[in-house]
Amino acid sequence: MAMPTQILIPGTAAPNQWHALETSGVLEELHSVVNGLTPAQAAERLAQHGPNRIEQVAHTSLWARVLRQFNNLLIHVLLVAALVTLWLRDYLDAAVILGVVVINAIIGFVQEGKAERALDAVRAMLASRATVLRGGERHEIDAADLVPGDVVLLESGARVPADLRLLRTKNLRIDESALTGESVPAEKDAEPVAHDAPLGDRLCMAFAGTTVAVGQASGVVVATAAHTEIGKIGTLVSDVQSLSTPLTRRLDQFARQITLVIGVVSAITFLYGHFIGGLPPLALFLAVVGLAVAAIPEGLPAIVTITLAIGTAAMARQRAVVRRLPAVETLGSVSVICTDKTGTLTRNEMTAVRVMLARRTLDVTGVGYAPEGGFHHDGSTQDPAQDADLQRLARCALLCNDAQLHHTPEQGWVLAGDPTEGALLSMALKAGLDSVEDASLTPRVDEIPFESEHRFMATLHHDHAGRVFALLKGAPERVLSLCTQDLQGVPLDASAWRARMNDAASRGQRVLALAECGLPVGTRALTMGDITPRFTLLGLVGLMDPPRAEAIQAVVDCHGAGIRVVMITGDHAVTAAAIGREMGLRDGQPLTGAEIDRLDDAALTARLAQTDVVARASPEHKLRLVATLQAEGKLVAMTGDGVNDAPALKTADIGVAMGQRGTDAAREAADLVLTDDNFATIAGAVREGRTVFDNIKKSLLFVLPTNGGEAGLILLAVFAGLAMPVTAAQILWINMVTSITLDISLAFEPAERGVMQRPPRPAAEPLITRWMLMRVVFVSLLLMGACFFVFNWQLARGGSLEMARTAVINMMVVGEVFYLFNVRSFTATAFTRDTLLGNPVAVWTSAITLVLQLLLTYAPPMQKLFGTAALDAPTWGVIGALAAAMFVAVEAEKAWLRRRGVQHI
Structure with a gap:
């Protein structure tokens, strides 16, 4: 029982301090009696306070959700590319590009309702029926008709229908694990406690959505609907704005940059060609269109989506179900994991x-x-x-x-x-x-x-x-x-x-x-x-409640990967510190919920840096802790299984819920669900997330030099006053064929060596790093130079323009086939059997690509459609020699990086 000086007197209690009043004072404040309200009083209060239900927020309309999926700059660039190809009457390529746009829109549309479903799950936790005293008589009523001042009767197995200040108890224990995170049912009584007692210490209160484990009680309703503790969680969930993921932020930044570059270069090219080169406007316009088509990475969204989907499948095999595709990559960026204790790090079994x-x-x-x-x-x-x-x-x-x-x-x-x-x-x-x-x-x-x-x-x-x-x-x-x-x-x-x-x-x-x-x-x-x-x-x-042995090892793995693990629990500080110690966390002086309430943002940031254990934390505390870490520039993952975790799960960069013990509210708010409720699964998911991002970067390293080489070739032709080495349709062939075959193979790449021994990527790191940009420019110049040489060499030996363009197309594609095996590793040498044969998909897609090139070169329908011509053996010999020379040149650049100590670009 609390000290008398801590107990409030009637008239001084704030709305959330009913636990600090004596039972007589509570009844006085609520103008109620132990026999309950009269039916007339209840009806009057129902009209005043409204029903005891969490109101359903109006859902976003279907068309608004559909249109929102197209509000993305990269999608705008793709739509422009589709319009250009339609203008060129290249309906097949236009259909492919539009298909990519539609697929991305469908994925976003399906994932849009996460917060609404989380609110529905919280809403469902309120009891449907309640037993009350009205005028001294016992009645069973719809729980939605409960009002402040009603006296509710509880018995074993009942779900608490509203927040109650207990009046009488008999052997009462209530399971509050979904709300407070404590695994042992709380022993309840009717004695008041200190006004500043944390939620889990308010033993004279019974909270809506919790369940009576054993015993009987009567209590007076002090809060209903959104004013209950569980209702406040619903409000927190609805107020939280979903953050963009690191990948979407980087892709948006990349789309803005490439759009700006394409626009500026196209304008300069047109102005130079018209005013200095004296080229006809129509021919120049066609060249600029070809330049824009060459520079747009049409297949990039599809490659990103496919890579994420492959990562999703791999994680599902490891018992981690992804509810939102970008979450796969986000895991690879995470620098802090905030985890619930009960049932996550521990077994939830005493x-x-x-x-x-x-x-x-x-x-x-x-x-x-x-x-x-x-x-x-x-x-x-x-x-x-x-x-x-x-x-x-x-x-x-x-x-x-x-x-x-x-x-x-x-x-x-x-x-x-x-x-x-x-x-x-x-x-x-x-x-x-x-x-x-x-x-x-x-x-x-x-x-x-x-x-x-x-x-x-x-x-x-x-x-x-x-x-x-x-x-x-x-x-x-x-x-x-x-x-x-x-x-x-x-x-x-x-x-x-x-x-x-x-x-x-x-x-x-x-x-x-x-x-x-x-x-x-x-x-x-x-x-x-x-x-x-x-x-x-x-x-x-x-x-x-003992720690899971596999969770202890998972914490070690996370620390090895440079990821901080913070345990946030509703347990007492001593218990939390003991579990933290066993988990290998910094447990000295655990941060408590009471401290969080007292500290300002700067002080909380400093205090949180001293410990990895947070005790007596409420849902609001978890939300603030996640926001504090994010304000430091950290990418935060939050794991949990209770309804109390739902707001923080949604606020975090990635929310991870438990699939077996987790509540519906937690699962619906999460991006990732662990079907085995095992924290250890997160380490494997982080590894897969890092691999996915590595493979997306490899795809960029592969596709951008193609676009750069094509664009550079057209620029060179315009500034040199030469015929176009490739047409817009031929450029689209190169881009789409290599994206559909060669680029996709990189999505199947295994993890890089040491992927879990390097620190997380900084949140502000751009998608294209300095070393990546150097590689892209270097390979673009190699491709451009090789293609320009082949084009002029073919014309010089008497070949037709169609033959010269066909040689350029094949030079570009064969060069990419060789480069594919360069890009399978960032800096490691490709002169190993594993690098050359370790990804069977890369071998098969290379073979398929070469077959498609032969069809493009020698099949009459393809010749007519794309303006190609048959090539002789010497031309193929030159193409093969130049492609091999490119391969060696890139390996030399990688060796130079290794000598500088660069292991990952």
Whole structure:
């Protein structure tokens, strides 16, 4: 109970401080009574406050969502390219380009409703029916008709229909994990708490959307609809604006740059050709159109989409389902992962990890509810059957227990009951006890259920020898006060036991004490009068929700990749620090929700830099932490499974939800869903995300020199006053054929060596880096020079213009085939078997491309359509020699980069 100075008096409570008022003060503030409102009062308040439902936000219209998909500069450039090809009556290429635009629009349209579905999921968490007192009479009503001042009755299994200030409780525990993140049901009572108590410490409150695990209660409604804690989360979700991803930002920047360059170069070319070169305007216009078509990377959006889709498929095989394609690449850019604790880093299954007996302490192995594991002392395995003290403690844990464990082939060990009791039951089974046999040998005759007032559970048992005894389980301080000796018959040293209890608590363990006492033969009922200081202390049991072993390794992998992991939880600071320590996080002085409320932005940034553990955090805190990290320029991923995580999941650059334990609200707000609820899957997803971005960069390194070489060739012809080396239709052939075949093969590239040993990319890093630009310019010049040489060489030896243009097309494509094997690695040498043959798709697409070129060169229909002509053997020999020389030149440039220490461009 809070100190009197912390309790508010009627008339001084803010709307969110009902927890700090006495029950009489709450009823006075709400003008209500313990028997509830009258029907007339309820009707009046319903008209005043409105229904208890989260109102549905008007959804964006269908056509608005469709049109929004075309509001993108690169799409505008592609539409211009399509119009140009239509003007040239090249309907096939125009259809291909428009198809790319439509595919991208469909993908965006399908993903558009994420926030709306997240709100629907939050809305669905409100209960549909409620039991209330109206004028002293019990009624079951639609939960939407609840109003402030209504008195609601709760019982086991019920969903809380609104935010309630509890008036009376009986053995009440509420599962608040979806709201606060705590895995153990919260023990509730009607006593007020401090006005600044965090959400998880407001034990006199029951919040909408949570579920009664056990017990009964009555409470007065203090908030409905959007004013409830869960309603505030819905508001946060609707207020959050989805951020663009690093990839979309880089593509937008690239589109603006290339559009500007194309416009400026085209204008300069036209002006130079007309006023200085004296070329006819129509011919010059056709040349400028060819230049624009050459410079536009028509296939780039398709390549990006396909690369992301391939990454999506690869991640799905690793149990990570992508709900939004750019999320694949975003994972590769992430520099901070903010993760929920319960069920994400931990198993969300309480486990007994320590047994403290009178003379020694045993470590208990095994995780979760599966009765698999053993007992160890100082590193040596103990036989529980030979340990009489352990057997007596385990028997108490088994018999003074209402939980049940069932095993199914599909789900494994499943708990029916309280998680804490499930952990004790599993520990007893590990000690070799049999729940059915022991219960039959020592049947329960009577019990005193656990209640927050006395903080223990007691059971009465008879055995077949006629002995009668009581078993006790509960809060250590309460049980210790009822014990006079330990199992060795030694008078109880309470201070020594408290020291052991505090040591376990400092490790993040929840501690329970177990005791027993003999009673007179013939005792058939157990009363509070029997629970007096005469018990024998059997020992203490430390329990915790243990970290996943694979999650610990995943944190190590993330640190190796330069990714910071921050654990954000609703747990107490001591528990959070203990878990953080086991996870390998910086756990010194965990940041708390109360601190977050006090600190300004600058102070919070400095404080957050000191620790990786945040405790007692509310949804608003998580949202602010994500925003604080983003303000530092960090790319933030947020993982979570509760409705309390939904706003932060949507705010983060990428939201990662748990698929099994996750709520619908969390899954709908997320970009990525882990179907195995395993934090370790994130490390594999990050690796795949980095690989995807690498492959997109390789695609750019491949396609841009093609566009640059073609554009440079046309510019050279215009400024030199020569005939056009290629036509616009031939340029489109080169661009689309190589994009559909060669460029796509790069989407199948495996991960670069050391991909998880390099730091994340800076958020502000451009799509085209300095080293990439150097490579693009270098290869563009090589292609342009080779094509210009072949064009003039063919004309000089008496070839027709059609033959010269055909030689240029083939020089460009064959040069790209050779260059494809250069670009498979950024700086590593291509003179290895793995580089040449490690991607079978690259080999096959190269073969297909060469076959298509032969058809273009020798098939009469293709000759007529594209204006090509057959080439002789010497021409092919020159083309092959120049392509091989280009390959060697690029490898020399890569060797130069390696000597400078550049491993990744």
